[in-house]
Amino acid sequence: xxxxxxxxxxxxxxxxxxxxxxxxxxxxxxxxxxxxxxxxxxxxxxxxxxxxxxxxxxxxxxxxxxxxxxxxxxxxxxxxxxxxxxxxxxxxxxxxxxxxxxxxxxxxxxxxxxxxxxxxxxxxxxxxxxxxxxxxxxxxxxxxxxxxxxxxxxxxxxxxxxxxxxxxxxxxxxxxxxxxxxxxxxxxxxxxxxxxxxxxxxxxxxxxxxxxxxxxxxxxxxxxxxxxxxxxxxxxxxxxxxxxxxxxxxxxxxxxxxxxxxxxxxxxxxxxxxxxxxxxxxxxxxxxxxxxxxxxxxxxxxxxxxxxxxxxxxxxxxxxxxxxxxxxxxxxxxxxxxxxxxxxxxxxxxxxxxxxxxxxxxxxxxxxxxxxxxxxxxxxxxxxxxxxxxxxxxxxxxxxxxxxxxxxxxxxxxxxxxxxxxxxxxxx
Amino acid sequence: xxxxxxxxxxxxxxxxxxxxxxxxxxxxxxxxxxxxxxxxxxxxxxxxxxxxxxxxxxxxxxxxxxxxxxxxxxxxxxxxxxxxxxxxxxxxxxxxxxxxxxxxxxxxxxxxxxxxxxxxxxxxxxxxxxxxxxxxxxxxxxxxxxxxxxxxxxxxxxxxxxxxxxxxxxxxxxxxxxxxxxxxxxxxxxxxxxxxxxxxxxxxxxxxxxxxxxxxxxxxxxxxxxxxxxxxxxxxxxxxxxxxxxxxxxxxxxxxxxxxxxxxxxxxxxxxxxxxxxxxxxxxxxxxxxxxxxxxxxxxxxxxxxxxxxxxxxxxxxxxxxxxxxxxxxxxxxxxxxxxxxxxxxxxxxxxxxxxxxxxxxxxxxxxxxxxxxxxxxxxxxxxxxxxxxxxxxxxxxxxxxxxxxxxxxxxxxxxxxxxxxxxxxxxxxxxxxxxxxxxxxxxxxxxxxxxxxxxxxxxxxxxxxxxxxxxxxxxxxxxxxxxxxxxxxxxxxxxxxxxxxxxxxxxxxxxxxxxxxxxxxxxxxxxxxxxxxxxxxxxxxx
Numbered sequence: 001x002x003x004x005x006x007x008x009x010x011x012x013x014x015x016x017x018x019x020x021x022x023x024x025x026x027x028x029x030x031x032x033x034x035x036x037x038x039x040x041x042x043x044x045x046x047x048x049x050x051x052x053x054x055x056x057x058x059x060x061x062x063x064x065x066x067x068x069x070x071x072x073x074x075x076x077x078x079x080x081x082x083x084x085x086x087x088x089x090x091x092x093x094x095x096x097x098x099x100x101x102x103x104x105x106x107x108x109x110x111x112x113x114x115x116x117x118x119x120x121x122x123x124x125x126x127x128x129x130x131x132x133x134x135x136x137x138x139x140x141x142x143x144x145x146x147x148x149x150x151x152x153x154x155x156x157x158x159x160x161x162x163x164x165x166x167x168x169x170x171x172x173x174x175x176x177x178x179x180x181x182x183x184x185x186x187x188x189x190x191x192x193x194x195x196x197x198x199x200x201x202x203x204x205x206x207x208x209x210x211x212x213x214x215x216x217x218x219x220x221x222x223x224x225x226x227x228x229x230x231x232x233x234x235x236x237x238x239x240x241x242x243x244x245x246x247x248x249x250x251x252x253x254x255x256x257x258x259x260x261x262x263x264x265x266x267x268x269x270x271x272x273x274x275x276x277x278x279x280x281x282x283x284x285x286x287x288x289x290x291x292x293x294x295x296x297x298x299x300x301x302x303x304x305x306x307x308x309x310x311x312x313x314x315x316x317x318x319x320x321x322x323x324x325x326x327x328x329x330x331x332x333x334x335x336x337x338x339x340x341x342x343x344x345x346x347x348x349x350x351x352x353x354x355x356x357x358x359x360x361x362x363x364x365x366x367x368x369x370x371x372x373x374x375x376x377x378x379x380x381x382x383x384x385x386x387x388x389x390x391x392x393x394x395x396x397x398x399x400x401x402x403x404x405x406x407x408x409x410x411x412x413x414x415x416x417x418x419x420x421x422x423x424x425x426x427x428x
Numbered sequence: 429x430x431x432x433x434x435x436x437x438x439x440x441x442x443x444x445x446x447x448x449x450x451x452x453x454x455x456x457x458x459x460x461x462x463x464x465x466x467x468x469x470x471x472x473x474x475x476x477x478x479x480x481x482x483x484x485x486x487x488x489x490x491x492x493x494x495x496x497x498x499x500x501x502x503x504x505x506x507x508x509x510x511x512x513x514x515x516x517x518x519x520x521x522x523x524x525x526x527x528x529x530x531x532x533x534x535x536x537x538x539x540x541x542x543x544x545x546x547x548x549x550x551x552x553x554x555x556x557x558x559x560x561x562x563x564x565x566x567x568x569x570x571x572x573x574x575x576x577x578x579x580x581x582x583x584x585x586x587x588x589x590x591x592x593x594x595x596x597x598x599x600x601x602x603x604x605x606x607x608x609x610x611x612x613x614x615x616x617x618x619x620x621x622x623x624x625x626x627x628x629x630x631x632x633x634x635x636x637x638x639x640x641x642x643x644x645x646x647x648x649x650x651x652x653x654x655x656x657x658x659x660x661x662x663x664x665x666x667x668x669x670x671x672x673x674x675x676x677x678x679x680x681x682x683x684x685x686x687x688x689x690x691x692x693x694x695x696x697x698x699x700x701x702x703x704x705x706x707x708x709x710x711x712x713x714x715x716x717x718x719x720x721x722x723x724x725x726x727x728x729x730x731x732x733x734x735x736x737x738x739x740x741x742x743x744x745x746x747x748x749x750x751x752x753x754x755x756x757x758x759x760x761x762x763x764x765x766x767x768x769x770x771x772x773x774x775x776x777x778x779x780x781x782x783x784x785x786x787x788x789x790x791x792x793x794x795x796x797x798x799x800x801x802x803x804x805x806x807x808x809x810x811x812x813x814x815x816x817x818x819x820x821x822x823x824x825x826x827x828x829x830x831x832x833x834x835x836x837x838x839x840x841x842x843x844x845x846x847x848x849x850x851x852x853x854x855x856x857x858x859x860x861x862x863x864x865x866x867x868x869x870x871x872x873x874x875x876x877x878x879x880x881x882x883x884x885x886x887x888x889x890x891x892x893x894x895x896x897x898x899x900x901x902x903x904x905x906x907x908x909x910x911x912x913x914x915x916x917x918x919x920x921x922x923x924x925x926x927x928x929x930x931x932x933x934x935x936x937x938x939x940x941x942x943x944x945x946x947x948x949x950x951x952x953x954x955x956x957x958x959x960x961x962x963x964x965x966x967x968x969x970x971x
Binding site for chain 1: 474501502546549550552553556581638639641642643645646678681684685688782785789793794796797798800801806807808817818819820889890891892893894895898899931934935938939940943
């Protein structure tokens with residue numbers, strides 16, 4: 001029940017910040033937080049809202065920014081995609097925020113893009129996504145496909161000797177695009193058509209019996225088989241429960257997931273899932289001092305020792321620090337100045353290295369492959385030797401092979417076609 | 429875990445035996461020569477660990493098995509101060525250390541004093557097949573079967589010798605069968621003579637499952653002559669039997685999905701079907717039941733862990749009461765003012781469902797909550813070539829029991845009689861002295877309570893999150909409308925039909941299209957029979 005108390009305290013804190021936001025005083029710098037606190041996505045996004053509040057509080061303890069205090073403005077777009085656009089407009093126009101940290105699903109990001117473009121503000125987007133996009137006003141601090149999906153497939157191919165692939169995903173834009181990229185990539189590596197099985201399920205799918213038994217059948221053809229899962233959110237728990245009950249062991253058919261982190265595993269008994277994999281750019285188990293500090297700060301802030309940290313939280317950590325540094329560099333929070341200043345800014349990440357903002361508004365990250373442990377944590381079993389630069393336009397899709405993105409002058413273009421030499425080539 | 433435990437027991441036994449037979453000196457020297465090998469496990473990366481495991485296995489001494497088993501389970505740690513390797517078990521903030529060779533307790537160590545030896549899937553596979561040949565002679569038949577299955581998967585011709593010894597000594601028929609299958613798999617991978625291989629093909633053909641099939645397909649393409657012919661015949665035979673089993677499996681999946689639909693819909697069959705209230709907050713009653721299970725398990729975990737296996741039985745009445753009381757409160761507070769105004773009821777209950785969701789989100793947090801499966805609900809068993817998971821099986825049984833119970837209540841108790849009277853002709857019932865408002869409230873409470881106990885069952889297969897109910901509301905309405913409003917038997921038949929149809933469509937159409945087809949099918953069906961499968965007849969319908 002102490003949980004209830006903290007929640008209540010948080011809610012009242014939120015209410016007070018929102019009242020503060022309305023009275024619009026000039027001696028603070030306002031930061032918008034656009035994460036769903038109700039509806040289906042609240043399960044993932046509420047944590048990010050808390051993480052942002054923590055980061056802002058810590059920055060204020062260090063003396064704020066440009067001599068002013070930071071002030072968080074929290075709104076609730078309620079997992080309703082059109083509402084995201086409205087709330088974004090409200091944050092920028094009514095509350096006058098200087099940067100927004102938010103969104104989770106690709107569809108919510110797509111819905112707010114025109115708003116940020118029109119009102120010329122900044123959005124930091126912290127979740128791994130399908131790529132095929134680069135906007136002047138958006139900074140993508142999550143992983144692009146080449147920072148997550150491709151290295152994971154390489155790992156399975158080289159270390160586990162996988163020859164047969166099940167690409168299973170939830171039916172929406174991120175899994176569909178990622179699987180398209182992966183399919184093209186696998187074929188370029190000589191995997192035959194009949195060794196790839198692609199399967200989509202609706203959001204919140206809860207009856208996995210048929211699919212799990214299909215996977216079992218597909219995997220008994222004598223070749224080493226793995227499942228690449230882009231199954232999203234709520235559907236994962238019943239999926240893993242069914243896998244465990246059907247006795248599919250990681251040693252036989254490993255499942256590598258791109259949307260399953262510490263937070264998702266919190267609702268599961270992970271004992272039967274030991275060895276299944278996930279690819280991220282951060283795991284809570286990362287053994288560095290900066291990560292230990294971050295976890296301690298998080299536990300102290302949230303008042304619960306059992307709460308986990310995850311990859312999108314790290315993305316916000318990196319994105320927020322980059323913004324702070326860019327604002328200090330530019331000496332102003334003016335969006336145009338910050339957009340110019342932020343490219344090349346490099347801040348520590350939580351896995352012991354430095355992440356830098358690239359001209360295509362994606363960042364450099366290490367790629368980690370982790371195996372699920374019986375305590376719900378991941379153990380890193382492989383990582384890239386260096387940092388990987390986020391690639392906005394995939395090299396494996398016909399429509400985007402020739403596109404590059406560079407927001408520095410004089411190019412200043414998010415989809416420059418190197419074949420035709422024109423900005424605004426065909427994209428997504 | 430249980431196999432691990434039994435393995436430990438066996439090893440302790442065996443070690444005590446060895447100590448008894450060969451005298452302590454022998455065991456001593458064993459651990460003296462093996463200890464450096466074990467300690468070496470802590471050094472180097474995965475590739476080196478694999479080589480070190482090979483060196484340990486090459487000693488052929490079963491005494492190394494606990495260390496390997498612990499390594500595979502991630503329980504092998506190295507003490508940073510002196511590089512000694514231990515089996516460590518977490519005990520609060522401390523680790524309890526056990527010597528990996530003598531299995532004697534070696535005191536405790538703090539979290540920072542020891543470091544886990546990393547292991548990955550590849551190493552686990554190596555260890556599994558290595559342990560297989562080391563534990564073929566174990567006293568516990570379960571361990572022997574596990575060992576033989578591991579050898580089967582490894583298909584290593586080198587293990588034929590060990591298998592032959594084990595088969596000669598084996599008394600238990602079940603174990604013997606698995607061992608012979610393992611031997612057959614190894615023989616087919618070896619360069620033994622043709623007659624041996626044909627006999628092996630025969631054994632695999634008898635085995636008849638997918639693993640045997642994939643092996644035989646491999647043999648068919650790689651061998652020649654008589655062996656190839658035998659393999660081809662066996663493949664055809666197995667394929668035929670598997671096709672039949674596949675159909676059976678689909679029916680079972682359909683029934684299982686149907687039972688989940690039934691559980692979700694049966695409460696609605698009362699509130700919507702019998703009372704005619706469009707209750708959009710029905711899913712949230714299911715969710716409240718699931719959260720009750722979570723709270724019960726949480727209390728049990730902290731105060732009396734030995735009761736964990738009974739947690740669901742404790743949760744059932746509590747979930748019924750919690751959801752029922754909330755249901756009665758909703759009926760008394762909101763719905764009773766809205767009888768006869770379906771649109772307003774729909775909006776009001778939709779609002780209630782949002783309030784309940786957000787309330788749960790504020791109290792328990794937005795993230796998933798862990799509801800554990802008791803032992804008797806975990807795992808699966810094989811029926812022929814079908815795999816049936818225990819949790820699904822018990823849910824089918826449970827759904828049918830709930831259904832039967834509800835029918836009894838409605839048909840055989842005075843309360844059921846009043847309910848039916850009120851719903852069929854309210855004014856007449858009131859004239860006969862039935863307090864109709866209270867029957868309304870209690871009936872709504874009953875429907876909600878049933879949704880609550882459905883939540884207990886669904887917590888075993890789905891997320892326990894504030895969104896749990898939303899996923900079931902559409903399906904529930906679909907089942908009730910399809911089965912025929914006002915008829916419980918219709919709900920049963922409707923749920924099972926939709927489940928089976930869905931599961932037969934899914935392999936061909938995929939999960940997304942399958943669901944769409946089912947919806948289209950229902951729309952067409954409702955066009956033809958607007959009152960569903962089992963329509964109520966008589967004047968009540970017109971009222």
